[in-house]
Structure formats: C-alpha cells, structure tokens
Amino acid sequence: MIAFIIRRLLQTVIVLFMVTLIVFSILQVLPGDPARTLLGPEASPEQVEQIREDLGLNRPLPVQYITWVEHAVQGDLGKSIAIKEDVTKIIGEHLPKTIYISILSMVLAILIGVPAGIIAAIRRGGKIDSLISVVSNFGMAVPAFWLAVLCIYFFSLKLGWFPVQGYTSPFEDFWLSIKQVIMPVICLAFAALASFARQTRSAMLEVIMQDFTRTARSKGLKENAIIIRHTLKNAIIPVITLIGLQVRNVVGSTIFVEQVFNIPGMGRLVVQSVFNQDFVVVQGCVLVIAIIVALTNLLIDISYGYADPRIRIK
Known part of the structure; x- marks a missing residue:
C-alpha cells in the first residue's frame, strides 16, 4: 500500500x-x-x-x-496588480466561501444520488426507475447557470422563499446563511447528483447479476442484507472514483453560480481578475484550485486502493 x-x-x-x-x-x-x-x-x-x-x-x-x-x-503568490494586496490574503478571504458551498453540494449529491441509484436498480423497469432515469438525464444536460436563473425566478421572485443573492457566513447568522446557499448548493449539486444516480444504478445492476449475489440468495439471506453487505459493497467502488471527477466539475461550476448569486468566492474572483487583466491573481487562483482538485483525487485514489486491493497491485 x-x-x-x-x-x-x-x-x-x-x-x-x-x-x-x-x-x-x-x-x-x-x-x-x-x-x-x-x-x-x-x-x-x-x-x-x-x-x-x-x-x-x-x-x-x-x-x-x-x-x-x-x-x-513558499506561500507567496505575488501582489495583485489591480488592488495592490497580497494574492495569498485575497485568496484566503474568498476560498472559504467556495469550499463551504462546494462541500455542501457534494454532500447533498452523494446523500441523494447514491440512494436514488440503488432504488432505481432494485426497482429496475418500474415507474421509480423511469422517474430517476429521466431526472438524471435532465440533471446531466442542464447547465448550472441556467438552473441558477430558473431558481432565482421561481423561488425568489415568484415565491419569495429565498434571497435573490448574497452570502453570509454561517458563524454570523446561521439561518440566513442557509437560506442564501440553498439555491447555489442545489445548482451545483444537481449535475453531480444525476451522475451519482446513473453510475450507482449501472454498477448495482452489474453486480446483481454476479454469481456471488445469486449464491447469497440461494443461502436464504434476506434481500436487505444482500444489498447492503454484498451488492453495495462492490458496486460502490466505481462511484468512489466518480466522486473525484465530480469535485472538479463542482469547483468549476462555481465560476458561473457565484456570478449569478453574487457570492464573493474563488469563481467570482477569477472572473473579476480576468476582466481586470490581473494575471497575478488569476495564476494564484488557478494554482490553488488545481492543488485542491489534485489532493482530492489523491485521497480518492488512496481510498479506492483500500476498497479494492487489486488496484494496489496494478
């Protein structure tokens, strides 16, 4: 190892x-x-x-x-050309906001997408399977910024449930922070959720047809025990790999979502720096984002090696 x-x-x-x-x-x-x-x-x-x-x-x-x-x-990313401040300090002020909404998005996508894929595989060919498949296809096709505009129109302007834009730290006002990040989190999580559901469904259907699953049924094990202890344990391995890929997509989508919802995170900082031709800030932001994605993929690879010992040998 x-x-x-x-x-x-x-x-x-x-x-x-x-x-x-x-x-x-x-x-x-x-x-x-x-x-x-x-x-x-x-x-x-x-x-x-x-x-x-x-x-x-x-x-x-x-x-x-x-x-x-x-x-x-050495931790010195230079000094901003436009605002004359250290890039490290600027990124330190914007990065926590992006990490906050990105983590919430990934958690939401995993908690909903993986169980949805399991249910779709168990109820293969039924109405629930068809509904989950349709929603998954829609989620993978719809752009995050377009979904953000729809959310603002319906849930903010029409229904008045959530604020249109802005960001508040959860340490300052927890409930206001939750209201402000619900729509951005949903917009970021939707595509990842759809991918998790499709991948989990495909992996579950493949494992269900394996010999060890039929052997477990022939021994008289309950269906819930077969799904949790045998099928899911082997089907979850491809999903672990997909998590690393979706982290990259979620972080990339923050550029659009933060612009629409006026969240002062890394994505919005990159866009503003590009327009200001502040290449020092852009370089620093891209480097930090790349490090986060690379370290996430590293952790996913390591966990993948623990989940499937054959990967270590390869």
Whole structure:
C-alpha cells in the first residue's frame, strides 16, 4: 500500500507541475498589457516600462516562471496588480466561501444520488426507475447557470422563499446563511447528483447479476442484507472514483453560480481578475484550485486502493 501511495503522490506532483506550466504559458499569450491596464491609457512609455520592470514582466519567460514557482512554494503568490494586496490574503478571504458551498453540494449529491441509484436498480423497469432515469438525464444536460436563473425566478421572485443573492457566513447568522446557499448548493449539486444516480444504478445492476449475489440468495439471506453487505459493497467502488471527477466539475461550476448569486468566492474572483487583466491573481487562483482538485483525487485514489486491493497491485 505504501508503494501505491508513493506512486500516486508522484503522479500528483507531475500533474501540478504541468498545471503551473500551462497556466503560466496561457496567461502570457493573452492580449493586453497588465502594466498599461494598471496605469491607464494616458501613461507614458517610460512609466509603463518602469511598472513592467517592477513586476518583472521584462524578464525572460523561463525566469519569470521559475521565480513564480519558487515564491509559490513558499506561500507567496505575488501582489495583485489591480488592488495592490497580497494574492495569498485575497485568496484566503474568498476560498472559504467556495469550499463551504462546494462541500455542501457534494454532500447533498452523494446523500441523494447514491440512494436514488440503488432504488432505481432494485426497482429496475418500474415507474421509480423511469422517474430517476429521466431526472438524471435532465440533471446531466442542464447547465448550472441556467438552473441558477430558473431558481432565482421561481423561488425568489415568484415565491419569495429565498434571497435573490448574497452570502453570509454561517458563524454570523446561521439561518440566513442557509437560506442564501440553498439555491447555489442545489445548482451545483444537481449535475453531480444525476451522475451519482446513473453510475450507482449501472454498477448495482452489474453486480446483481454476479454469481456471488445469486449464491447469497440461494443461502436464504434476506434481500436487505444482500444489498447492503454484498451488492453495495462492490458496486460502490466505481462511484468512489466518480466522486473525484465530480469535485472538479463542482469547483468549476462555481465560476458561473457565484456570478449569478453574487457570492464573493474563488469563481467570482477569477472572473473579476480576468476582466481586470490581473494575471497575478488569476495564476494564484488557478494554482490553488488545481492543488485542491489534485489532493482530492489523491485521497480518492488512496481510498479506492483500500476498497479494492487489486488496484494496489496494478
């Protein structure tokens, strides 16, 4: 198991290296000059050149990349071009909000999606199975931002159940915080919920047809015991892998959902930084998001190895 974990750690390091290289390269070729954006269109060429020198933008790209990575490893992600604050501090103020709604979304998706898939597999061909399949197909097809607009229209403007936008920390006002995050959490969780339901249903149907399931029935075990102790234990393995993939999708969807609901999280920060051509903040945000997703996938891989010992050998 230790060798398995070491291999996954090395793969994670390689992925993070590739992410930093790609992000740095892409941001360098984007149109616009951050120094010109910072000083305004009436700045003289001498002033622009001075700012470029202060920011290190006049250095060769390999030198800029190495310097950025060295500082990032030490926790220094640079200083924002637009608001003149440390990027680490800015991210520290926005990241908890995104983590909060993302965790709630994943928990909701797992708690509803996995049992729905189990029920659909047990009631295969029935009305409940058909309903869950239709809802799952709809959930995987509908965009998160479009669902967010629908939620605002019906539940806020028409029914008045929830606030239209905003964010309040649960430590300041718990009930107001819950009301404000219900719609964003549903919008983020819907696609993941649908994926979990479909994957669980498919895995359950495949395991139900295996010989050990028929043997358990022939021994006279109750159906609930067969489902929980035998079928679900083997069918849940692919779902564990899917959790890692859905974390990436949920975090990516926060860019749209936070914009619609005016939540000051990482997604909204990235969008604002792109419009402001604040490439230092964008680099820092993408790096932090990549680290979170990579570490999540690492934990999923390790748990997958514990759930299925054959994976460790491979």
